[in-house]
Ligand code: FAD
C-alpha cells in the first residue's frame with residue numbers, strides 16, 4: 001500500500017456559488033483546494049437566470065419573504081431556517097455588490113427588482129437574465145488568483161475516505177480525504193482537515209432537465225455511501241417553462257418572464273393556468289408545472305406555449321437579452337411568436353440532511369448548496385431562494401469551521417486507490433444503455449405525477465440496473481461517465497424510496513394513489529445501513 005497524497009486545510013468539492021464563496025471565506029485562514037469535474041462554467045450556478053431573492057425594498061419585509069417561503073413549501077419548511085435565510089438576503093446582495101457583482105439598477109440607481117412565482121412582492125435582484133454567471137464570475141475573480149487557493153479543474157471526486165472505511169472502527173467516524181480522478185485518468189488521494197461538498201443538483205436523473213451535464217448528484221451519493229442521512233429526496237422540482245426544441249433540450253425560459261407579464265397559453269390561445277389556481281402564471285412552481293403537464297396529457301399535445309410578446313421590444317432587450325439572443329439563433333423571436341415550453345427537472349429540494357452550516361452526521365464533512373437539505377425549501381422551493389441559500393450556507397459553514405479547535409489537522413497517511421484486478425473496458429454501450437434506462441425510467445415513472453405501481457416498477461428496474469453497475473464498476477477503469485452512472489443510480493434509488501414512504505400528495509410530490517395532503521407534514525429520512 002502506498003501513502004502518497006496532497007493535503008489542504010480545507011478541501012471544497014464544487015465551484016458553483018456555494019463552493020466559490022466558501023473558498024473566498026476560508027482562504028485567509030489556511031490552504032484551500034477547490035475542485036470541479038469540468039470547468040468553472042459547468043455548474044447550475046452559471047445557468048441561473050432569474051436572480052437572487054432578498055428583501056431590499058422598504059415596502060417589503062423579512063416577514064413577507066418568510067411567509068412566501070413557507071407557503072410555497074406546503075407545511076414542511078423549517079421556519080427558523082427560513083427566518084435566518086430571509087434576514088440574510090439583503091446583506092448578501094449588498095456584499096455581492098461590494099465584491100463587484102453587476103446587479104441591474106433602475107433610473108434612480110436603486111436595485112432593479114423583478115418578480116417570480118409565489119413571491120408577494122418584487123424582491124429578486126438580478127444581472128439581466130444571467131444572474132448566476134455574473135455571481136460565478138464575480139466570486140471567481142476573488143478566488144482564482146488567491147495565494148492560498150489551488151484550483152483543481154477537471155478533477156472528479158470519486159469517493160470520500162473515512163476512518164471507518166480504513167478500518168479504524170473505534171471512535172467517531174471522520175472524513176479524512178477524497179479520491180479524485182485527475183485529467184490523466186489516474187486516481188489521486190487528497191487529504192484535508194475539513195471537507196466541504198458543494199456539488200450541486202441532480203437534474204440529470206431525468207431525461208428532460210434545465211441542468212447542465214455536471215448535475216448528477218455526485219456529492220449526495222458520496223455522502224450517502226460514507227454514511228450520511230438524506231432527507232426529502234422525493235421533492236424534485238420541475239421548472240414549468242423549459243424550451244421545447246430538439247436543438248436546445250436544456251434551455252430555460254426564466255420565471256421572471258412570467259413575473260414581468262408573459263402568459264402561458266395552450267394550443268387554442270387560452271390562459272389555462274387560471275383554471276387551476278387563481279394566481280395564474282405566478283402560482284408556485286409545483287402548481288404551474290402540474291397544470292402544464294395536465295394540459296399536455298389532456299389534449300395529447302407535445303408542449304404548451306409562453307407568450308412574451310406583450311412585454312414589448314424594449315423590455316425584452318433590456319431584461320432578457322441572453323434568452324432572446326439564444327432563441328433568435330434557434331429561429332424563434334419571442335417578440336412576435338409564442339415559444340413552445342415543457343416542464344423539466346430543475347432543482348432537488350432534498351439532499352444530505354444538514355443545518356445551515358452544512359454539518360452532516362460525519363465529522364469533518366460539510367455539505368452546502370443544492371446538495372444539502374436544510375429544511376428551507378420544504379416540499380417546494382420558492383423561486384430564487386436557492387442562490388440565496390447557497391451563499392448563506394457558504395458563510396455559515398466557513399464560520400462554523402473556523403470556530404472549531406481541530407479545524408486544520410495534520411496530514412494523515414491515506415492509502416492510494418487500489419487498481420488491482422482492473423481489466424480494459426471493451427464496450428461503452430454498457431454504460432450508455434444504463435444511463436438511458438435510468439433517465440427514461442425516472443421520467444416515465446417518477447416524474448411530476450406518480451403512483452404506487454409506477455414507483456414499484458421503477459424500483460424493480462433500478463435494482464437490475466444497479467446489479468449490472470456493481471458488477472461492472474470494480475472491474476473496469478474509472479471514467480467520468482461510469483462514476484456518474486453509479487451516482488445517478490443511487491440518487492434514483494433515494495428518490496424512489498423516499499417517494500414510496502410518502503403516503504400523501506404534497507408540493508412537488510403528487511401521487512394518484514394518495515391525492516390528499518395530510519394535516520401534519522413530516523420529513524422523509526433515509527439512513528444508510
Ligand atoms: P452548482 O452551481 O451546481 O455547482 C456544482 C459544482 O460541483 C460544479 O462546479 C461541478 O463541477 C462540481 N461537481 C459536481 N460533482 C463533482 C464531482 N464528483 N467532482 C468534482 N466536482 C464536482 N436559483 C436561484 O436562486 N435563482 C435563479 O435564478 C436560478 N435559476 C436557475 C436556472 C437554471 C437553468 C438552473 C439549472 C438552476 C437555477 N437556479 C436558480 C438554481 C441554482 O442555480 C442552483 O441551485 C445553485 O446554483 C446551486 O449551486 P451550488 O453551488 O450548490 O452547485
Ligand code: SIN
Nearest residue numbers: 049050254255383384
Ligand atoms: C428562473 O429564472 O426561472 C429560475 C429561478 C429559480 O429556479 O430560482
